[in-house]
Amino acid sequence: MPLGIAGYGVSIPMYRIPHREIAEIWGRGGRAIPPNEKSVAGPDEDTTTLSVEAALNALARAKIDPRYIGAVYVGTESKPYAVKPSSTIVAEVIGATPDVTAADFEFACKAGTEAMVAVMGLVESGRINAGLAIGADIARGRPSDELEYTAGAGAAAFIIMNDSSVIAKIEGHYSYVTDTPDFWRREGDYFPMHGYRFTGEPAYFHHVISAARGLMEMLGLKPSDFEYAAFHQPNAKFPLKAARILGFSPKQVEPTLLNPVIGNAYAGSSLIGLAAAFDAAKPGDRILLVSFGSGAGSDAMSFIVTDLIEERRDLAPLVMDYVNRKKLVSYGIYARFREKLRR
């Protein structure tokens, strides 16, 4: 029986703020600003609400009883509670408790794929029948910092089973991790810090490229074997540049490239890209996923889409349904929603 994805789902907040609006507030209006937007979570949204919605969408596609799920793992760096799991809230709301293992994963922007790797192990070993892995974040960027332009919000959930009813088989996985401090948030700090250009070549590119090459070498695959490639998307440029270095064409990446319209959903970023690939894929298509988490590491995975995709896809909203459901907000409203004005 193939190890694979039985159901997937995403959730993206409806509010958007354009880069231009942020640039004007911080006196950078004179520069050429790309027409990009980022998603803004509303005042009643947090990582758990986004995770629950994504998980319910995944359950709808997997068509399984939530009590069948033996693990709920939430990967995030924006837990509502410093101590108290987000995963228990999600597990309870979707009806997976109490016969379940639950935990929160932290590995900056690759916490979601790290959760997937853990679930894959439990499912493949036969310890559980099905597991739910989620990558979700409401990203924080310090006002006026470069990060503020892209720090967005969103979640993606995947139900992993070792079963013939999967929409995509997991062909293989390879992780590449080093201790590279390119981005971090200390205990007690509200906003993260980053190492500027150090976040590029020695961090993002080194790990993304090493993981992708490692996986392709392991499976004996080359870039042209993939229909789609979803990379972590800290901005609109990095994933395209990584793709070019690896030998992928923009055509393979663009359908998964959501940074220009929703920003960087951190642990949800590459996974929402993967969901967009599933939304577009035909049976038999091969999809590459490469996450990146600061600190730093990348998980690369290869999926082969099955015939079931056609009947399962429309059981829940598509990524583009969420992207197109939007309402623009001003910097003032955004500042209130995201608690940048502290009372």
Added chain:
Amino acid sequence: MDVYVCGVGLTKISEHWAKPLRVLMAEAALKALEDAGNPEPDLIVVSSALSPLLQKQSHLGPVVLEELGLTGKPVLSVESGGASGAVAFHAGYMAVRSGLYSTVLVIGGEKLSDALPMDVVSAMQNFEEREHVSFYGITGVSLSALAYKMYLKKNGVKREEVASLAVHDHEMAVGVKHAQYPFPIKLEAVLRATTISEPITLFESFGYGDGAAAVVLTSRRNGDGCVRVAGCAISTDRVTPASKIGSLSFPSTVKAAENAYRMAGIGPGDVDVAEIYDPYTIIGVISLEDLGFAERGKGAKLVWEGEVKPGGKIPVNTFGGLKARGNPLGATGLYQIAEIAIQLRGEAPHQVDSPKYGLAHAMGGFGGSSVVTILGR
């Protein structure tokens, strides 16, 4: 006693994320020693402008010596802002010239990528006097921007003419192995780039990079690769820069040049190739005038009319200058001197036709100190 430059060693200027400063400096030093035929140095001089602030490493001399396996040798550690490398060279020159030492290894290095950009800016601010100048937030680029505006207004010069020095630098860096940006750029791109401090754009400013340069000074000419130090002079000026902006001249450069020319027994007209200090285009233009290569107010014209290219009146920055070769502060002065030595050897990618004399000019802060070094064939 004559003093010779008998070996040079340069690392590529880049973001050397995985190499500590001492390793970069040792690499350059080993290259220079090899180039000189592996003599045993009896004195080492090291320079870095910011290692105590960016690497939190003071007392750099013994640290670099340990990396080189030269522990036990005497070492001098020199810091003099952006002129650090050139001042270290001067110290080595004095040591050999005095007869106290016969083979001196001079190593300059800087690693800016160890720090966040804002920390590099605030560290460089301290090249000016702390209590009355840098404390108030004025930076090298903002001072240069004021000078730039005054220069354009006073001399009726177009911005393009000043900015064209960046285009020239990039053209010269093509084919230079140690250059940070070895590719050409267009004038329109320079003018259109993000403004750093009006009117200075990003492409008129040096980029942050890491690098190390080393030279070997000897009391004897031991091989064809040796060139003679014809003159080397340091001069200083007040480190309160307000007075200098109005005069559009750096008195420390004028005085250092006068003294170096006198030592060499030549004038500006005898110089065949020069490396001038241009962290921002306008500083390079003013320096052309301070060094006597152009009349007052005519420096930008000289660049605009192509007279700074090989074959022109005074070829400058034939390895890319601070803009395109790069400016790893404490190493820059030594990169310049090494490049002049390479020109005099006849081994430059953009070779000047059989040069006899070459000049290198470095400056600390906004003209608080200047060093002019003249090498002769």
